[in-house]
Amino acid sequence: MGAGIAGLAAAHRLLERGARVTVLEAADRVGGKLLPGEIAGARVDLGAESMLARRPEAVGLARAVGLADRLQPPATATAALWTRGALRPMPKGHVMGVPGTADALAGVLSDEGLARIEQDAELPRTEIGDDVAVGEYVAARLGREVVDRLVEPLLGGVYAGDAYRISLRAAVPQLFEAARTHTSLTEAVRGIQARAAAAQQTGPVFMGLHGGIGTLPLAVAESVRARGAEIRTGTPVRALRRHHAPGAGAPVWHVDTADGTYEADAVVLAVPAPAAAELLRAEAPAAAAELAAIEYASMALITLAYRRSEAALPDGSGFLVPPVDGRTIKASTFASRKWGWLAEDHPDLMVVRTSVGRYGESEVLERDDADLVDVSRHDLREATGLTATPVATRVTRWNDGLPQYPVGHHARVARVREHVGKLPGLAVCGAQYDGVGIPACVASAYAAVDQLDGDLTGVQRLTADPVQSLHGGAGE
Structure with a gap:
């Protein structure tokens, strides 16, 4: 359940293992925090913009779904x-x-x-x-x-x-x-x-995609659909429960939505911690309690497009800002410098991103979009001398977008998995477990599928509507 990159990766892996897959997603789109967008006619990322290249999972998934020729390292890493x-x-x-x-x-x-x-x-x-x-x-x-x-x-x-x-x-x-x-x-x-x-780790540390990292979940979704999976957006799950049919063999899972109840031999639960806690409350209350205790931070990304002739910026890909210096923005990326494809496709534009918001910092995110644009322009002017007026701006808010990893997080995740592991045919994955980066999310999806391998062995059935088979979910 969930059609972010973790869940889509799980669906992709499940199809490789021969399972029949239905993906249920509450939002009206796939991709989760990987969001492609547009500003001043240029394709940009409105969420994460790169992935760690020295872990194989995300780059490998991109290649597996036909994006090998679009993989590009940053044009500058300075x-x-x-x-x-x-x-x-x-x-x-x-x-x-x-x-x-x-x-x-x-x-x-x-x-x-x-x-x-x-x-x-x-x-x-x-x-x-x-x-x-x-x-x-x-x-x-x-x-x-x-x-x-x-x-x-x-x-x-x-x-x-x-x-x-x-x-x-x-x-x-x-x-x-x-x-x-x-x-x-x-x-x-x-x-x-x-x-x-x-180990001769001499290749690029990070990798992007021509057209933006937001195109990755779209390509994975297209791939799993082409292989027979069904992805249903706008379909929030209301309840998850085990069903013991009289005289039947092993219990199956019933997944309740507004559209009806889906029957599944196995479920990959790949949704944020609060949603996972709610869905597990009945069948795995101890796991639900652990997940409910995970906190999240909110942030906003401000994307600004300038005429390149008016946007004199320092060399490099951007800058980070220590909170101790008292600035509002916490980072800025000179996207048109960082990504060669963006500069080549739109040579007359200079796209710049800033980010605001840290854990416990709610006041700045209560400002309206115009104020966030103004404060970003102010800090950019102070940092770089950029005084030009942007030709277009976009503010993208990620409320409760990033799970926090406080001391003891590793032990909490181990307890969640211990409790979930007692329920055959159920696995969890996503950003709240083993890392918030794209490769970590993909790796958690693969681990969830590996956990379910024994439960899925030989299972290929698909029951009739309105009770349907759900052999895999998707993720954050």
Whole structure:
């Protein structure tokens, strides 16, 4: 249930395993947080705009649905930090903002902040136990400046969260594992970098698609439809319950909607945590309680189109903004610089995106669209000197768009899966479990299908209307 990228990936994988698939989606479109759009005649993304290329799942799915020739890395990966009143090059040699050395951090950190990093090697081991907040651990080793001016803007760009709440184990697992075996945090970071170099991870870190990442779920949906799956949008699910027919074999699932009840041998539940909690309340109350406790952050994306001749911008793909600097926007992407296809298709335009909104930050999102455009233009002018008037603007709001990963999230997800795993023919996937990035969502979908493999073996039946077979769902 749900036709975001996780659920569509699950449907795609289920079809490969020979299942019959029906996808039920409450919204009137597929794609979830991957949303293609248009501004001033240019195709743009109004949601996520890239995917991690050094994980294989999302790029592999794009190739599987015929998008191989449209995969493109960013034309430039040079980003900046807008901090201490200037745009400063994003330091290299870090893991999610955690540096391996103090080199190249002058200007970003104060002299005191630089000296604090050097003390890391002299500190005794910090015991982190089963989990710890990223900000708490990094501040204890390297000082708060590293968290506030380096870690916070990078984590904020991914989770729209608070580094002092976000779980190190869930959000930066490779650093969590390295920190458990190294006394020095900077040594742990250098070890991660050395292993990456030894693995010859030299390709692009991120990948996009000509026409925008929002075209990926559309292509997956087209592929699964072509292979016999049915996708029903505008079909919210009201209830999910196990049905034990007298004299029948194993129980089946009944999925209740306004259009009737669907019968399923197995269900992939790929919807946000609040919706999943509501649907699981009757059959898996313990899992429902865990899911109901997951919090979300809201954000908004402001897309602005300028005449290129009037939009003089610095080099690079854009910049991040540390919250400690007190600005309203948290990031800006120079989309026409970042994506070569956009510049080639619309050489007279300069498309720029800004984002606002972090966890616990509701006041800024209460502003109307015109105010968000104005504040974005103000901050862009302060950061880059851009004074031109845009020829078009769009504001896209993602209310409760990003699940938060606080300390203990890993254990919570394990408990959810333990409770759900006691119900044959049921699996969950989506952004609230193992990562909010596109590859993580696709991987969670594949894991859900793998869990169901035993339940689906030999199952091919499709019962008659109004009770229909639902052998797979879709996702966030």
